[in-house]
Amino acid sequence: MAARGGAARLFVAASLVVCLAAAFGPAPRPGPRSAASVARPGATAALLFDCDGVLVETEELHRLAYNEAFAAFGLETGGAPVEWSVAYYDVLQNTVGGGKPKMKFHFTETVKEWPAVRGMGGRPTPADEAAGMALVDELQDYKTECYKRLVTSAVPRPGVLELMDDAIATEGLAVGICSASTRGGFEKVVDAVVGQSRLAQLDCVIAGDDVANKKPDPEIYDLAATRLGVDRGACVVVEDSLVGLRAAKAAGMRCVVTYTASTAREDFYAEGADAKLPDMSAGVDATMLFADGKPRAELLADLRDAA
Numbered sequence: 001m002a003a004r005g006g007a008a009r010l011f012v013a014a015s016l017v018v019c020l021a022a023a024f025g026p027a028p029r030p031g032p033r034s035a036a037s038v039a040r041p042g043a044t045a046a047l048l049f050d051c052d053g054v055l056v057e058t059e060e061l062h063r064l065a066y067n068e069a070f071a072a073f074g075l076e077t078g079g080a081p082v083e084w085s086v087a088y089y090d091v092l093q094n095t096v097g098g099g100k101p102k103m104k105f106h107f108t109e110t111v112k113e114w115p116a117v118r119g120m121g122g123r124p125t126p127a128d129e130a131a132g133m134a135l136v137d138e139l140q141d142y143k144t145e146c147y148k149r150l151v152t153s154a155v156p157r158p159g160v161l162e163l164m165d166d167a168i169a170t171e172g173l174a175v176g177i178c179s180a181s182t183r184g185g186f187e188k189v190v191d192a193v194v195g196q197s198r199l200a201q202l203d204c205v206i207a208g209d210d211v212a213n214k215k216p217d218p219e220i221y222d223l224a225a226t227r228l229g230v231d232r233g234a235c236v237v238v239e240d241s242l243v244g245l246r247a248a249k250a251a252g253m254r255c256v257v258t259y260t261a262s263t264a265r266e267d268f269y270a271e272g273a274d275a276k277l278p279d280m281s282a283g284v285d286a287t288m289l290f291a292d293g294k295p296r297a298e299l300l301a302d303l304r305d306a307a
Helices: 002-024 059-072 086-093 099-110 129-153 160-168 183-193 219-228 242-250
Strands: 045-049 075-077 173-178 204-206 235-239 254-258 275-277
Touching: 045 160, 045 219, 059 086, 059 099, 059 129, 086 099, 099 129, 129 183, 160 173, 173 219, 204 219, 219 235, 219 242, 235 242, 242 254
Parallel strands: 045 173, 045 235, 173 204, 235 254, 254 275
Antiparallel strands: none
C-alpha cells in the first residue's frame, strides 16, 4: 500500500511538471542578451565588436560559400558562370555591407543584369527587381548553409577575445557584438569562436537581420547605443573594413580598425579612423581605450600604425 501511495505521489509530481512545462515552456537556454537588453547597471561607455574580420577572419569562407551557392544554382551572366574572385570580393566587402546587398550590387551595378538560373531545375531569368531579390533571398539561404559548414574550422583573431574578456570585467563598460551577417551564419561563428559562456556575459548581440539598413548605414550602431542607454560619443567600435568604419563614424562613435589582408591597403585614417593596427596581439586591454568612464582622447597612442 505504501509503495502504491509513493507511486501515486510521484505520478502527481510528474504530472505537475508536465503541466508547468506546457504552460510556461522549457527553461531558457543561457545565451547572449538580446538587442533589446540594456547595459549593466552603471554603464557609461560601450565597446562594440564587429564579427567577420574582427573576431575571426571569415571573409574568404564567405566568398567560397557564395561561389558554392552560385554554382549550385547554375548562375550565368553574359553567358559565363557567376564567380567572385578574391580581388573582386575585396572590393565588395569594402563597398557594401551584408550578403544580400552585395549580391544586389553585383547584379544591378557591376554586371547590370539579373542572372540566368541553369541549376536547381532551372527557371526564368528574373524580369524585375522583385523577382531578382526573391532569387537573392534563396541564394542567401543556401549560402548560409554552405558557410555554416565551412566556418567550423574558424579560429579567433589574435588578442581579440582577451580584450573582450577584459572589457566584460571592467566596471561601467557595456560590451556587445554588432554584425552585418545574417543570424544563421553569425550564430555559428560566435558559438564556435566566442563561446556560450562568454556570450552570456555580453550586453547586446545584434545581427544583420535585426536592422533594415546594412553598413555603411549607422543603424546597427545607433540601435546598440539606444538599447544600451549609452551616448554614441561614449562608444568605441572595433571594425576591419571601410564599410564598418563608415557605419561607426556615421553613428558618431570612435573606431579602431584591425585590418586584414583584404583591407590593409585602405586609407582608414583618411576616413576618420581613430586608430588602426593589424590585430590586438600586442596585449590591448580596456584601459588603453577607456579612462574615467569614457573613451580616451587618443586611442592606442603607443600601438597604432602611424599611417
